[in-house]
């Protein structure tokens with residue numbers, strides 16, 4: 304026999320179904336996730352051997368990737384880890400998350416980031432979580448900062464406080480896409496600044512971003528935090544190239 308609760312849920316679902324954000328199949332009306340089990344299993348999780356510094360996937364256990372072997376001394380962060388590779392269905396999903404108001408995906412994504420922290424245990428002594436900020440104009444236009452949504456889920460799960468009023472972004476005039484790696488670095492340099500630096504003095508920070516491609520953003524943010532007194536900066540990203 305169908306209970307009244309089940310009946311009402313079916314009615315609600317008829318008018319306002321909850322669907323998988325990847326394949327569109329219908330999910331249970333009380334579902335906490337917005338990605339069905341089948342689609343979740345197909346997402347490109349980073350597993351196996353990874354670079355000890357930046358977390359890039361490696362074919363063999365050789366310690367560091369090519370880039371880190373060459374440049375790791377210049378890095379302003381201690382270590383970086385990412386949950387997924389930025390490819391295929393995941394890429395489409397993140398674009399929906401960022402640009403199509405699918406902010407509710409932050410729960411699925413934030414939990415996956417928390418699982419990654421547990422898996423690598425690479426930031427056990429973190430004092431504060433700080434999301435990579437958007438500049439104010441983009442923040443207003445989009446209505447939310449996707450890195451901040453992810454950071455707040457991780458903050459709740461880890462019990463590490465999140466600081467929103469420390470790291471800020473200046474307005475970047477030139478658009479980032481179509482620029483070479485060097486030009487991007489030059490464009491983004493000095494584009495972040497820190498306020499209320501006393502709070503982060505000698506503290507260990509976990510910086511959270513959604514996608515890491517050239518490292519330029521996370522390197523510049525880490526540098527701004529370190530020169531403002533932070534002891535160490537770790538980076539956790541949802542996805543990377």
Ligand SMILES: [Zn+2]
Nearest residue numbers: 323326339342
């Ligand atoms: Zn699905």
Ligand SMILES: [Zn+2]
Nearest residue numbers: 354357368371
């Ligand atoms: Zn590396």
